[in-house]
Amino acid sequence: MSDAAAETTSIVLAGVGGQGILLASGILAQAAMQAGYDVKTNEVHGMAQRGGSVVAHVRYGTAVHSPLVARGTASVLGALEQVEALRFAEFLGPGGLAVVSAQAIVPVTVSSGAAKYPRDVESLLHQAFPKLAYIRAAEAAASLGGVQAANIVLLGAMSKGLDLPVRAWKEAIAVSVRERFRDLNLRAFDLGRGMI
């Protein structure tokens, strides 16, 4: 890897279609831009979004080439669903921080009996991630009156593992969400940031 690549910070966000992963990655990219970095992101649209696994990549630094994160290079992995955290675990680099929301969304493959949801998922998470923040993002967001802000709670917790100033995060949230949800999302971010 080049020096430029080494100076590039990589983040992976994972979840299930409909959980707000793409909004979260958009805010993260916006925050990096506000902080003066070159930024690239990637996300998959279309068929993949229909209740399937969703993953978004964000990279920022002085000059970013690939918009995709290579295996074993992410500084932070954030996930809104536990199995999805494990599915994309290989992206996290040595010493990287994993922030995982304690949420289980049962895939249809499990309901139809074709596969099993691991019963010991929490223990698997601890084995897969030496630096694990296992948070209750959905409950935290619900306590603020908006369970859909779980993605922003997650971002708040992830922000502790990144070197972006809080001001940049808040500006990014302000420009990325609708005005009537702004206050809720700013509080969700603070709540998440306080969890680590």
Added chain:
Amino acid sequence: MRRLLSGNEAIARGAFEAGVTVAAGYPGTPSTEILESLARYPDVYCEWSPNEKVAFEVAAGASLAGARSIVTMKHVGLNVAADPLMTLSYISVEGGFVACVADDPGMHSSQNEQDTRNYARFAKIPLFEPSDSQEAKELIKLALQVSEDFKTPAILRTTTRISHSRSLVEIEERTASPKKIGLVRDPPRFVPLPLWGRTMRKKVEERLLRLQAMANSANRIEWRERELGIITHSIAYQYARDVWPDASILKLGMSYPFPDALIRQFAAGVKSLLIVEELDDFIEQHVRALGISCRGRDIVPGIMELSVDRLLESRALLEGGAAEPAGPPPFADRLPPRPPVLCPGCPHRGIFYALGKKDVVVTGDIGCYSLGAFPPLDRMDSILCMGAGISMAHGLEKAGEARPVVGIVGDSTFFHSGITGLLDIAYNRGSSTIIVLDNRTTAMTGHQDHPGTGRTLQGEAVHAARIEDFGRACGLQRIFSIDPYNLEQSEEVIFREIEAKEPSLIVSRAPCPLRERRMVGPSRSIDGDGCRGCELCLDLGCPAIEGGCGRPHINQTLCAGCGLCQQVCPAGAIQEGERA
């Protein structure tokens, strides 16, 4: 001012800045957001056409009038528009004309992995390939200029990773095209009757030579160390920069016609040459034809998309080591797959569930409903391309298939290329049962309007074309509309029509709840005491009904309230409302 834009948004911005006034397209991942984004700018007429061929011809007509125009589609859409493409190359264009075509290496949301670069060579027209959003904006502008200067259609080819990656883009002002609008009559130029067409044929070849000789800023050499030189393009350029930071690079932004002189100069300046390209060995074959030896397809995979990880394996092979394919991620064997599924409340679900009760052949089509092929619904036997759900049903039946044949298409797909198939069934006395799953939108690509929705891309209220009317116009006698949330009625009509000797058209109509952003009805729950554990409700494949450990229960945050599960429960254990 710089903004964070996706490749698609950057193409739209570039088209706007370049003075494009007419744009048409048909939705298709990963191309859809180009036109959605352009439609929000002032002074640009944008439309969703019924299909890519129509869209292509609309933009071509605008170009002949002198307007700068673009047409947008996914890679397979260009197959539909290949007819006008091949001859527009002959009759040439007046206002700049660019076909923006998005490929899908890795088949994230597509039925095949074709490489659109071949079409540029096939049609003998210039090809532009951006590597990030800034270049996407620059190259659409360059493509429009080259198109106008050389009177040639051009292709701007992106891939999923270009179209759907965001990066920073410098925003500039719009420059209006100085061309006057109005077709200047010139039949020898615009009418390819053989007499005139043969002259056009020669001009196409001469034009290619002039394009090849043209100086352009899109192809550039980045000299670094001379040990290894890499010729690359599109997103592969970004991966190559990360994997071979010290190598010299010839980056092709205008990758057809091939810049032979530049390729020779670059090859002569490096010790060894490597071609890093995604999908076909398009560049490599040409480099070899020039008599230049190189590595490429022998170490860079040509199936599925590239990545930094895959190119690190190529690098290991190039340096004489063995590729070390990464092992599976931790606990991979313990993770349940999560493929895309029909959403909770999807009106298509009940139709597939009903068809599951009959021994019929189901020819499917392209759209959300292709997900009806997965278990537990598992009720689709074939998919070929847009519209084939209807025509292939007819062919199966004419071949003597013993079971009744049911063809399934969506509403947008019906308008795209289903009407001619239906006409064929009526004309040639077929007996298939055609079901149009009309959810009042082009759902899979993110809810675009179409001729049946009563609204245009730019928000005008218009006449909503009715599918039943087309059936009548084709000459069908058996035409029925059903409410797919009423399972009993749906089954009654479908089972009756399957047995009919004449062809039938069944329109299953209910709006996509994802677009409507509202519940279909009150959410349902399962009464733990009443549930017998038969798990029939799980046969619906609804993501809101969670099973697999103990008796099924309904996830209240996911349930859309369609009530299908209540209709299939033999114990009457599923009711409206939440239960303690």
